[in-house]
Amino acid sequence: MKFVVLRWTLGLCLIGLLTLVANNDVLAEPEYQGPESCQKCHKVDLEVWEKTKHATSMKTVHKTKEAKAIMEALGEKRMKRNDTCTMCHYTMVKSGSRLKAVAGPSCESCHGASSEWKPIHNDYGKDAAGNALKREAEDPAHKAERIEASTKAGMVWPQQTFDVASNCLICHGLTNESIPADLLSKMMEADHPINPEFELVRYSMGSVRHRFYPPDITKNAEMTPAQLARFFIAGHAASIVAATKVVSKIAHPKYVAAQKARINAAKAALEAIQGSVPEAAALLQDPSEAKARALVAAIEGKDLSGSVGGLLPAKDSYK
Ligand code: HEC
Ligand code: HEC
Numbered sequence: 001m002k003f004v005v006l007r008w009t010l011g012l013c014l015i016g017l018l019t020l021v022a023n024n025d026v027l028a029e030p031e032y033q034g035p036e037s038c039q040k041c042h043k044v045d046l047e048v049w050e051k052t053k054h055a056t057s058m059k060t061v062h063k064t065k066e067a068k069a070i071m072e073a074l075g076e077k078r079m080k081r082n083d084t085c086t087m088c089h090y091t092m093v094k095s096g097s098r099l100k101a102v103a104g105p106s107c108e109s110c111h112g113a114s115s116e117w118k119p120i121h122n123d124y125g126k127d128a129a130g131n132a133l134k135r136e137a138e139d140p141a142h143k144a145e146r147i148e149a150s151t152k153a154g155m156v157w158p159q160q161t162f163d164v165a166s167n168c169l170i171c172h173g174l175t176n177e178s179i180p181a182d183l184l185s186k187m188m189e190a191d192h193p194i195n196p197e198f199e200l201v202r203y204s205m206g207s208v209r210h211r212f213y214p215p216d217i218t219k220n221a222e223m224t225p226a227q228l229a230r231f232f233i234a235g236h237a238a239s240i241v242a243a244t245k246v247v248s249k250i251a252h253p254k255y256v257a258a259q260k261a262r263i264n265a266a267k268a269a270l271e272a273i274q275g276s277v278p279e280a281a282a283l284l285q286d287p288s289e290a291k292a293r294a295l296v297a298a299i300e301g302k303d304l305s306g307s308v309g310g311l312l313p314a315k316d317s318y319k
């Protein structure tokens with residue numbers, strides 16, 4: 001009897017200890033705050049976003065006959081309240097005890113729910129007297145820590161191209177892991193679109209493009225050919241990993257065909273560079289996230305436009 005009690009006490013202590021360790025390590029679940037919360041400091045980016053289909057769909061998509069047909073097939077009524085639809089179609093912000101759709105896909109759909117990272121991502125640190133430092137005065141070590149801490153808190157930085165690309169596919173590839181297979185099948189049977197032609201450059205360099213980088217932060221700059229080639233490869237690296245993971249999730253022929261088409265397009269892109277980039281050959285052999293990240297790291301700073309050039313989408317096809 002005594003032994004049992006002792007075991008209990010020890011057990012509880014251990015649970016307590018584990019919870020402490022876990023709480024120390026795991027940050028609070030990040031929450032979405034909506035595009036308005038970025039406006040003060042990123043007005044130009046917001047102005048671009050407002051004209052995109054991501055923003056305008058808030059007022060339109062639920063009213064289409066396609067949306068109504070899908071909702072009817074699922075036995076549901078309101079798209080903005082449906083947990084499945086809202087995963088991809090809306091930015092959900094806490095309002096009292098429930099989540100409310102405040103916008104279509106917006107800033108945080110691509111850069112991460114911001115409650116935990118927003119206060120950190122622009123904090124350049126303080127000087128000895130405790131005054132906030134300006135960007136130019138930030139210590140490089142502080143900058144590295146700031147990027148690491150905000151990434152850990154859920155931020156997706158533009159430079160993290162593998163993450164940026166994978167994130168588009170959660171929605172555009174219908175690869176969101178939280179959707180149960182039977183629900184996904186029902187969506188597909190009800191004719192939810194799946195677009196095998198989604199390709200990162202074509203879809204990010206048109207209406208969606210916001211690249212107001214220094215030195216000229218007033219200019220929405222186009223990418224150079226070398227940047228385009230790297231972005232194209234990062235997109236296909238993310239695509240082959242995501243599509244391979246889900247290709248057998250459901251048997252719906254349109255879903256399977258779309259994922260296969262993605263895999264084939266990615267193969268063509270990777271084959272074009274495998275001669276000069278061994279990491280591309282490795283990813284073709286084993287389409288895993290680790291190999292894809294290794295490839296994206298390996299091409300940093302490289303100009304692959306010579307080998308990739310012919311595969312890049314024409315500018316007039318940008319979405
Ligand atoms: C109080 C001002 C402020 C707010 C509010 C703010 N940001 Fe920022 N943000 C900044 C500053 C300053 C930087 C530049 C940081 C640096 O120099 O690395 C930045 C950088 C970024 C970057 C990286 C830019 C780059 O060049 O790599 C992204 C992405 C970003 N913010 C997104 C957002 C989003 C999304 C929101 C809203 C959820 C938001 N920010 C809210 C001030 C802000
Ligand atoms: C995994 C993400 C995801 C989920 C979940 C999802 N959608 Fe979509 N939906 C998309 C994407 C991405 C598009 C745009 C496809 C394209 O054109 O590339 C889209 C397009 C649509 C369209 C066509 C839009 C238009 O403007 O013509 C309708 C209608 C639609 N979805 C309804 C729904 C409904 C209703 C639900 C909930 C049952 C739902 N979707 C769930 C990602 C999703």
Ligand code: HEC
Binds near residue numbers: 106159204213
């Ligand atoms: C569809 C996904 C998507 C959405 C929505 C989106 N971004 Fe971005 N954002 C990106 C990508 C991709 C880049 C990197 C572009 C590049 O470097 O070529 C980027 C770059 C940035 C940058 C750095 C370049 C610059 O213009 O200063 C900032 C800051 C930024 N985004 C803020 C925002 C804010 C604020 C919003 C909402 C108003 C927003 N983003 C909406 C994907 C998105």
Ligand code: HEC
Binds near residue numbers: 089109165169170
């Ligand atoms: C949270 C889900 C989500 C994410 C993440 C997302 N999108 Fe979208 N996107 C959508 C939905 C949903 C639509 C369709 C809206 C509609 O038609 O009603 C769409 C539409 C678009 C369109 C308009 C397509 C057309 O045919 O006019 C472009 C371009 C686009 N997205 C690019 C991107 C890019 C590039 C990324 C990643 C950098 C991205 N999106 C990330 C959900 C998302």
